[in-house]
Amino acid sequence: MIRTNTAPLLIAFLLLFFVSERTMAQARISSPYSRYGVGDLWQNHYSVTLAGMGNVGLAIRSNNFLNIKNPASYTGFDSTSFLFDISALGMYTTLKTTEISQDADYGSLGYVLFGTPVTKWWRATFGLIPFSNVGYYVTEEKNVNNVGKVGIIYEGSGGLNQLHFGNGFKITDNLSIGINTSYVWGVITKRRRVTFPDSLSMLSTRIDNIDHISDFLVDIGVQYFVPLKNGMELGTGLVVNPGMNLNSTRRYLAQNYFGSNENIEFPRDTVAYSAGTKGKLEFPVGFGGGVSLRKANNFIVSMDVNWRNWKEYKSYGRSDSLQNSFSMHLGGEYIPKYNSITSYWHRVRYRLGIRYANTYIEINNHPIKEFGISFGLGLPFRRSKSMLNFAFEFGNRGTVENNLVQENFIKFTFGLSIYERWFVKNKYR
Template sequence: MLTIQADAQVGSVSPYSRYGLGDLRFDGFAAQIGMGGVGAAYADSTTVNFYNPASLGGIAYTVFDAAGRAEIINLSNSMTSNWRNNSSFAYLSLAFPIAKGKWGAGFGLVPFSEKGYDLEDQVPLPGLGDVSFFFDGSGGLSRFYIGNGFTIGKNLSIGLNASYIFGSLNRSARVEFPDLTNVWNTRYNQSTSLGDFYFDYGIQYKMKLTKKNELVLGFTGVLKPEVNAVFDSYTYNYEKRGDVEIVKDTVQKTQDVNGSVTLPERWALGFSYRIGNNWQIIGDYSWQDWSKYRSFSDIDSLKNSYRFSAGAMY
């Protein structure tokens, strides 16, 4: 029987965060979230669009934006169902014009991914009785970015985000034999710490269709998906006395192994249609290539992801 526990978790309460980098958390700033997470072609002189730094070229005012996130999640399987609530930091940003209408810049701190799960499975095995398997994970990655956007001529804008991704992703697995007294339990701990620069770019092209109506086409992509990382792991046998683990034997221990993590490449195409000064209709199509994801050459069971987002603003 598989049970799901999520009591003391911060950032994520999803068992699916066990895979890859965890839950990819950032869905844009408030205006974009309200329109389904659009970003490739979203351009507004009074709000920040972190997804496409090309939009910074048209920023007209100094804009400060910060937010938190709260969610209620139902976790269920064939045996049980539980509701969990969760709250965490969403983002912090500041953007400003340098040469109004031509060059804008911004910086901020946003979450990149989060892990948070606690799973237990108990299986009866011949000669061993009930064997308990536990899996838990924690941690997350954050991203500090500096972006610049430039408007070239009347129609074209280009931009670049230079980011530093940092944080740790922690995983633990253990097996216990509650029906046996002469067998040690085993735990495996793993930690991957990332710290490196990451670059993404954007392009937007504006077309005046009529005196009041405007069409914007946008594209975003990633320049450097591979980041440096440090790997640690520790496997040991232990005896359990109450809630205390008494280490009996070290099976293996690896510390400060330098390597890299290849993040999924991401691209997005989008359009924005502005009708006068009131209506704006936006659509995005994005995809992520998880087939090239690697963590110290390890391959996870992940598939490419695709997303269509659409929204309107009045």
């Protein structure tokens, strides 16, 4: 049984984070699909609790974890409590084409979030959350008459993070609104090489685009709950992502060099160079809606639908290989007996979910789709609302057809949600 004192466990968790950060400092994702847009978006890892439920959440509010998918949900925790959420992620992926298969693994620190009441009707959250990851290495080889083999290498690394600040406001007991404001920053490096392995006289070319990105993004949410019979509650939620721009400064370098080995280069001349080209990443508008049915301390079932107009995304005025994204999420949680004193496992939260998405990537008119099945556990602390959460997801993205890549993945996330009462005055008799 997990006991009440959370301080030792929190210290151990933070030490694990420190060790993980040192040992995984060089780790990165390995996905050819992170080449597009701003990389692999982190949106399916915003909560370990919700990750075990198919990543639903737009119509869910809770008093023991922070749901940043909809900022209106922050009014779910009470005016005398303080919430702290922390997480980590591990992933094992098999990359497949019709000819080859390759395995890759990845580990990362997740989010660190804090939630606190400001007034009886106002809750605030803040923290650090990854926004996107970039990590790929893709090679192509062609035979050209009178030249021989021509190798093309695409390589990328980096990603974006966000400093999160959210606010939720209770309008009535059933209606709340909220706004998330995030300062997004990071560096994304994309490199392309053209080499001539069969030629001793032809120069290879390397082109680097290094973008330093920073600016603010906002999303707005609303939730409304209707009490039903038998202690049940019907919830609805809506989130809007306004179209906004991220400022970027690009360093561009194009060089010719001798050598067909990427680790051995003898620079010949610089074709083009610019140290600080200003531009914008134009993020499009998006919408999400959800519905939930809940019985307090017993079960919840929820469904979300999301859409975003990624066809309008532009980087420095140029479009990318993106399409409008669409996703559906269905999941739930079940607690056999919330207040059981005879069985700890009756108080455990059991979670299950499924999701399907047309991602924002489209290659040669072929949309890249993603599917995942997840399950999770919430292990409660003794005499506390604090909880240790685990989530597992099995799924795939892409296809081996049309010369594309299929990714089969297993994701494991774990996190700690700490609930403390910090604003209660002691009473003496």
